[in-house]
Amino acid sequence: MTWRGCAVMGVLNVTPDSFSDGGRHTTLEAALRQARSMRDAGALMIDVGGESTRPGADPVSVDEEVGRVLPVIRALSGEGVLLSVDTMKPEVAAAALAAGAHLVNDVTGLRDPAMRRVCADSGAPACVMHMRGEPRTMQRAPHYDDVVVEVHAFLRERSREVLAAGVPSVLLDPGLGFGKTPAHNLALLRALPEFTAGPHPVLVGVSRKRLIDTLAGVPEAAERDPGTLALHLHAARHGAALVRAHAVGAHVQALRVQSALDRPADSA
Numbered sequence: 001m002t003w004r005g006c007a008v009m010g011v012l013n014v015t016p017d018s019f020s021d022g023g024r025h026t027t028l029e030a031a032l033r034q035a036r037s038m039r040d041a042g043a044l045m046i047d048v049g050g051e052s053t054r055p056g057a058d059p060v061s062v063d064e065e066v067g068r069v070l071p072v073i074r075a076l077s078g079e080g081v082l083l084s085v086d087t088m089k090p091e092v093a094a095a096a097l098a099a100g101a102h103l104v105n106d107v108t109g110l111r112d113p114a115m116r117r118v119c120a121d122s123g124a125p126a127c128v129m130h131m132r133g134e135p136r137t138m139q140r141a142p143h144y145d146d147v148v149v150e151v152h153a154f155l156r157e158r159s160r161e162v163l164a165a166g167v168p169s170v171l172l173d174p175g176l177g178f179g180k181t182p183a184h185n186l187a188l189l190r191a192l193p194e195f196t197a198g199p200h201p202v203l204v205g206v207s208r209k210r211l212i213d214t215l216a217g218v219p220e221a222a223e224r225d226p227g228t229l230a231l232h233l234h235a236a237r238h239g240a241a242l243v244r245a246h247a248v249g250a251h252v253q254a255l256r257v258q259s260a261l262d263r264p265a266d267s268a
């Protein structure tokens with residue numbers, strides 16, 4: 001998988017309880033409609049998730065999660081859509097890859113060696129994300145001496161281990177909102193050039209997250225796309241290769257305009 005500039009990963013949560021799109025795509029028909037609309041709007045890839053990672057979310061069983069994501073992945077892979085599966089469970093990742101998913105997006109950063117084996121055995125790249133703690137409790141007073149240094153060191157070390165286990169390639173993600181205060185998230189966003197200067201592509205995902213409410217006073221998650229876009233344009237300008245977003249069309253348009261601005265003065 002190679003591409004130039006910053007591409008968009010469309011978020012598709014087939015869950016009843018995701019913080020912004022929970023319950024909206026729980027039928028196969030609704031999920032496929034949303035996925036196709038994101039593909040048509042220019043998403044490079046669709047990230048299909050069957051378990052919410054929002055703070056306080058209840059875990060779901062392997063069977064439940066597989067039952068949510070597999071029909072969607074099967075149908076979309078038959079249409080040639082690039083797919084990532086957003087899961088913390090090796091069993092779910094294995095089933096999704098067998099059904100046609102191309103990438104594993106694991107918010108635990110492939111902590112479980114079994115997840116590394118699943119990716120290595122099927123030759124699938126992985127997104128290694130930083131999270132402090134567990135989804136259920138991660139926002140209870142997270143503390144770092146230096147969030148940028150610690151997240152960067154974690155991603156360097158974990159990606160080395162994951163690649164050594166035979167996973168062909170990795171995307172790195174600082175995990176905005178995962179065990180981080182607004183100040184931590186901002187520090188990481190400001191330090192993005194340090195992450196994107198490394199050898200691996202970087203994914204940034206702040207879509208509709210609470211940080212936007214903190215920064216701009218938008219209590220409704222569904223109304224946070226303008227703030228999301230501002231942060232994702234910043235990420236793209238500082239070298240992010242992929243932004244994970246709900247509002248794909250707006251992102252694709254804004255990223256095209258930004259990249260036109262960044263081209264040499266004599267080109268259109």
Ligand code: HH2
Nearest residue numbers: 013018019052053054127129173176205
């Ligand atoms: N954020 C969420 C879920 N998965 N994966 C990566 N790599 N990076 C992220 O920032 C990220 C992620 C949380 O957002 P969402 O999927 O919209 O909500 P929920 O977890 O409630 O389903």
